Amino acid sequence: MDLSGRTIFISGATSAIGQAIATACADAGATLILCGRDAERLSQASSPLAEAVIERIVLDLADETGFADAVTSLYGRCQIHGFVHVAGLHEIAPLNLTGSDRLLRAIKVNAISGIELSRRLAHARLIDGSKGASHLFLSSVASHRAEAGLIAYSTAKAALVAAMRGLAVELAPKRVRVNALTLGWVNTPAAERTLAAMGQERAARYAARYPLGFGDVSDVADGALFLLSERSRWMTGTELVMDGGFLA
Ligand SMILES: NC(=O)c1ccc[n+]([C@@H]2O[C@H](COP(=O)([O-])OP(=O)(O)OC[C@H]3O[C@@H](n4cnc5c(N)ncnc54)[C@H](OP(=O)(O)O)[C@@H]3O)[C@@H](O)[C@H]2O)c1
Structure with a gap:
């Protein structure tokens, strides 16, 4: 998959999945704009990719006040051929502790920030008329299948996927494709910490629901590269599910 001559903006670049996608994009020839909420962690995550990184952006995605300046600062300096919204908030809490504060926090980081960045990055001053762009939102099987403790997370990821369809329709005339990569x-x-908190018995029962076992960050990077590249040029407004058969 060739991404040479393309610039990809990645939120959540400090996460394991964000780093794997960034590395795969750099290996495919892309230049990168990496976004994280902590300057020190972002600098550490981006240092192995220094040759490909043209910009590091520090943003707390729970607070949208910085979004406009972050995006307009790119005008005239580059065009955006890909956006991957990897940032996410995965808090586990039972229903009686899932009040509107928790719901809003999850929706802000998982969904609203992705929607806001996508629409801003699709600005005419950032779109390459000849190549177009591909935007990609990371979702979860939790938006399709209930698990105790995940109401806020499931709601937020489902909102993100619903918005993805609308963005795909509205941005198609600008040659911006928008899809979701829905992961098991x-x-x-982060996932290993959650699994450890489940306790051995529940974790083993959960693992047994994956016909192909759990995934690796390289599996996700392969899916992301496909959706960012011209190989997926006729795909927009859809979910690519990568879950080792969990939802089958
Ligand atoms: N691992 C899985 O099994 C799995 C399954 C389905 C979907 N996903 C999705 O894949 C993505 C990455 O997950 P992961 O497992 O690699 O690791 P993770 O640690 O859950 O990744 C979360 C990322 O989001 C960033 N983030 C959280 N709150 C933020 C905020 N307020 N502002 C800016 N950034 C914020 C984190 O930055 P900091 O480094 O600063 O905390 C981190 O880079 C998430 O969207 C997750 O929902 C993961």
């Missing part, structure tokens, strides 16, 4: 369990430090 992927081995990352």
